[in-house]
Amino acid sequence: MRLTWQFLRVGVMNELQYRANFFIQLLQSLVAIATGLIVLALVFDNTSDLSGWTRPQLLIVMGVFTVMGGIIGFVIEPNMGRLMSDIQLGTFDYVLTKPADSQLLTSIREFRLWRLTDVVVGGVVIVWGAGQLDRPVGWLEGVGFSLLLVVGGVMIYCFWLLLTTGAFWFVRMEMMQELFTGLYRAGQYPVGIYPGWLRVMLTFLVPIAFAVTVPSEALTGRLTVGLAVLAVVFAAFLLVLTRLFWRFAVAHYSGASA
Amino acid sequence: MVSVPAVQALTLSKIFEVPEREQGLVASIKSLIRRRTRQVPAVVDVSFDISAGEIVGFLGPNGAGKTTTLKMLSGLLHPTAGTAQVLGFEPHRRQPEYLRQITLVMGNRNQLQWDLPALDSFELTRAIYRLPAEPYLEQRDELIDLLDLGGLVNKPVRNLSLGERMKVEIANSLLHRPAVLFLDEPTLGLDVTMQRRIRQFIADYNRRHNATVMLTSHYMADVEALCKRVIVIHHGRILFDGQLSELSRRFSATKKLVVTLARPGDLSSYGDVIDASPTRATLLVGRAEAAQVTGRILAELPVDDLTVEDPPIEDVIELAFASGQPDSVLAPTGE
Amino acid sequence: MTSQATAVASPSAAEGRLRSYLRLYGTLIRVSIMEQFQYRAANYFYMIGMVTEPIIYLVVWSTIAREQGGTLGGYTPELFAAYYIVWTLVRNMNIVFTPFGWEERIREGTLSAQLARPLHPIHYDLGFFAGWKVVVIVMWIPIAAALFWLFQPELHPRPTQIAVFAVAIWGAYLIRSFLLWILGMVTFWTTRVSALFEAFFAAELLLSGRLVPMTLLPEWAQTLANFLPFQWTFGFPITALVGPITDEELFVGLAAQAGWIVFGAVATWLIWRRAVRLYTAVSG
Numbered sequence: 001m002r003l004t005w006q007f008l009r010v011g012v013m014n015e016l017q018y019r020a021n022f023f024i025q026l027l028q029s030l031v032a033i034a035t036g037l038i039v040l041a042l043v044f045d046n047t048s049d050l051s052g053w054t055r056p057q058l059l060i061v062m063g064v065f066t067v068m069g070g071i072i073g074f075v076i077e078p079n080m081g082r083l084m085s086d087i088q089l090g091t092f093d094y095v096l097t098k099p100a101d102s103q104l105l106t107s108i109r110e111f112r113l114w115r116l117t118d119v120v121v122g123g124v125v126i127v128w129g130a131g132q133l134d135r136p137v138g139w140l141e142g143v144g145f146s147l148l149l150v151v152g153g154v155m156i157y158c159f160w161l162l163l164t165t166g167a168f169w170f171v172r173m174e175m176m177q178e179l180f181t182g183l184y185r186a187g188q189y190p191v192g193i194y195p196g197w198l199r200v201m202l203t204f205l206v207p208i209a210f211a212v213t214v215p216s217e218a219l220t221g222r223l224t225v226g227l228a229v230l231a232v233v234f235a236a237f238l239l240v241l242t243r244l245f246w247r248f249a250v251a252h253y254s255g256a257s258a
Numbered sequence: 259m260v261s262v263p264a265v266q267a268l269t270l271s272k273i274f275e276v277p278e279r280e281q282g283l284v285a286s287i288k289s290l291i292r293r294r295t296r297q298v299p300a301v302v303d304v305s306f307d308i309s310a311g312e313i314v315g316f317l318g319p320n321g322a323g324k325t326t327t328l329k330m331l332s333g334l335l336h337p338t339a340g341t342a343q344v345l346g347f348e349p350h351r352r353q354p355e356y357l358r359q360i361t362l363v364m365g366n367r368n369q370l371q372w373d374l375p376a377l378d379s380f381e382l383t384r385a386i387y388r389l390p391a392e393p394y395l396e397q398r399d400e401l402i403d404l405l406d407l408g409g410l411v412n413k414p415v416r417n418l419s420l421g422e423r424m425k426v427e428i429a430n431s432l433l434h435r436p437a438v439l440f441l442d443e444p445t446l447g448l449d450v451t452m453q454r455r456i457r458q459f460i461a462d463y464n465r466r467h468n469a470t471v472m473l474t475s476h477y478m479a480d481v482e483a484l485c486k487r488v489i490v491i492h493h494g495r496i497l498f499d500g501q502l503s504e505l506s507r508r509f510s511a512t513k514k515l516v517v518t519l520a521r522p523g524d525l526s527s528y529g530d531v532i533d534a535s536p537t538r539a540t541l542l543v544g545r546a547e548a549a550q551v552t553g554r555i556l557a558e559l560p561v562d563d564l565t566v567e568d569p570p571i572e573d574v575i576e577l578a579f580a581s582g583q584p585d586s587v588l589a590p591t592g593e
Numbered sequence: 594m595t596s597q598a599t600a601v602a603s604p605s606a607a608e609g610r611l612r613s614y615l616r617l618y619g620t621l622i623r624v625s626i627m628e629q630f631q632y633r634a635a636n637y638f639y640m641i642g643m644v645t646e647p648i649i650y651l652v653v654w655s656t657i658a659r660e661q662g663g664t665l666g667g668y669t670p671e672l673f674a675a676y677y678i679v680w681t682l683v684r685n686m687n688i689v690f691t692p693f694g695w696e697e698r699i700r701e702g703t704l705s706a707q708l709a710r711p712l713h714p715i716h717y718d719l720g721f722f723a724g725w726k727v728v729v730i731v732m733w734i735p736i737a738a739a740l741f742w743l744f745q746p747e748l749h750p751r752p753t754q755i756a757v758f759a760v761a762i763w764g765a766y767l768i769r770s771f772l773l774w775i776l777g778m779v780t781f782w783t784t785r786v787s788a789l790f791e792a793f794f795a796a797e798l799l800l801s802g803r804l805v806p807m808t809l810l811p812e813w814a815q816t817l818a819n820f821l822p823f824q825w826t827f828g829f830p831i832t833a834l835v836g837p838i839t840d841e842e843l844f845v846g847l848a849a850q851a852g853w854i855v856f857g858a859v860a861t862w863l864i865w866r867r868a869v870r871l872y873t874a875v876s877g
Contacts, residue, residue, distance in 0.1 A: 020785075023785045024788075027787060028791060029790055029793045031792075034795070035795055035798060035799065035804075039805075042804075042805060042809065042811075046661065046809075047657045047660055047661060049660075050656060050657065085642075100786060154697060171853050173641070175634060175635050175637075175638035176633075176638065178635075178638050178639050179638050179641055180642070182644070182645045183642065183645050185646055186645050186648070186649050188649065189649060190655060192803050193652055193656050195652070198648070198652075216690075243865075274875075275875075318684055330711055333709065334705050334708055334709060335876075336874045350873060352869075352873075354711035356711075357709065357710060358711045360709070361709075362706070364706070367702060367703075367706055371628060373628050373631050374624060375627055376628065378624050379624075381624070382621065382624055384619040384620075385613070385616050385619075385620040385621070386710055386712045387711065388613040388616075484602050515756070
């Protein structure tokens, strides 16, 4: 934990030097959310609910999508990117020679502070949406939401790490990352609206459903206990799978380069 | 009959306006309202004439103004004052007819397509310069021959070594058989063998086609191999313009001694001291006397360590400047 | 008397100007195709990832259409499917050199190298990206086939529509090339350009037909869009193929494209001259 804190401190100090980046990032967050809101406005000009989701509920989905995007940009994406370039350039060795768990190290080395603007902007939208709900948000929903948000984040992390670990064998993995970034955009809307085959892909293949839709359901009171349990179980499964795959990859890597 | 020089610079100057920026929030706000700029002279009052077919070397330490001068002559920079004329054109107007007759080669800059064989990039260059088939092919094959490129032109450029890449880049820049070559640090970063090869090539090319070559470098060796005439630039001004042999005699006629003493001592009687601390000094002595002076120092002082080197241009020029030699000694001697 | 080396014989003697430009573009496009073909895997993944965006829009609007009794703004779900599938090709045709790339171009000296040659740098961009587009079009066909099968769109264009579409996608390419060049050139005057670029792209997203077909926008937005070039780079080419569109509208659209191309070319030419003057005065 202390290691994480150290990296965080360094990352933050580095970024604070570039105050201009904060404004640029804030601008981007605002433009993105404004565009999303305009789309929602267009949608609700024409209908009063979308596949059973009301306007405040969709606002919450959009907010969660943005918040999750911010977390990904803040910690997951920079580290996965660095891992990829380390593998390509051969500097991954430095990670292995450090007296810390290699998976932990590769996951927390980099932070992009200013991506947190997405978290703030998304948070505002969530609160705004929550305020308009028919059914007020109680503490149970709040707890469920927070928990499932964390669970969702864990799943995205696992998924992305699994993908990037593949780079040990197929060095040009960045193409897959392009694919993922594209697919992630689908999380802007609850996965329920997509046709069956897409919904399945977005749930189990690329866990966007769990990252965005499920926590939103928790907040809006649509969540079933079964789904919540499934989420936690799936997350645990992914964590174990990721860990095993990582250990396998590192063993293979050090064996190969000996 | 007096011939028109190929390259003519007349009191050429370039002064850059650099914004002054200070630390702190208050200064940032103030700078929004009123922009304060500093004048940085890069080239001051530079004049010279170069005849067709000459190879002229521009010598000087980093930041002396060599590249800036070259950029003004190739049209990339507008002079602040003075005029430049190359092949009868004003370079800064960048007319296509002018650009078709010159070439600019900057060391370390790739113009070739990275993933494709050089031959394909050559085709592109041909299209850009609108070269008819026969002269193009003839020139291309001659270059491949002269530079010893052989099979290299069929390999993707990214697969070539740094030296091979430089050779191919040079070939690419000469396909249109320019009359004037501006070479900015062409041997930068290359190993000694490759440097020699490229110098050889430039000399050959100049002989064959009577092309005018302006070459900048901070390697004395480049200039020694190629240029009969050198122009030394320092702090934007011409320090010397004349035959290389004279420059060698005057500037490279010294050797640098770095002496480390066991006990503090004074070495000023042995030569020109350019750097001194109580127990260590760097001094310049005449090339002819170097061995003798070394012997004397070793005999007369408690020496821990002593090295003898060729002084880098920077030190020599600094010394010449600082020692306040009369201007007439350093004045441009012309052709 | 010294003999001056002569450059290779002047081209105007040997080749007409037009012919040499054609040869130039031919070479640029050919070289670009060869290069991009080497990166086909990367291109494929990028194109597949890009497909999510239109699918999202497609699903959202189709859902609403179904709930509203079958049509929305004149579009049935099948028509939406057609719109967004053709969208994927038009989107690819729209991708040109990013204005954000100008800062690096200037900083890294690539621009200087180009300026030392007797060719306007825009030809490099136009030529290279055109070659890339050719590769993209070919690679798009299997993706389109897959999307067709998945979403069962309604697509029955008249021959005129197909012809106009084939021209319009290149018109769109040209317009956007000029527009983004103009944007990018702002970098010569200031590097604080992010806000401007973001605003441009946001406006473009909403008013071009990329987010929704133009007819679904509120009236005031449609009027505003008529004064802007965006819909001619996106919505018009798509609608040209997908319909419903009259022959008259098709040719009005082509004329509008031509107009914006001329505007773009002239503006680029004017601004470029000033930009080069500034560049050669300041940094070279």
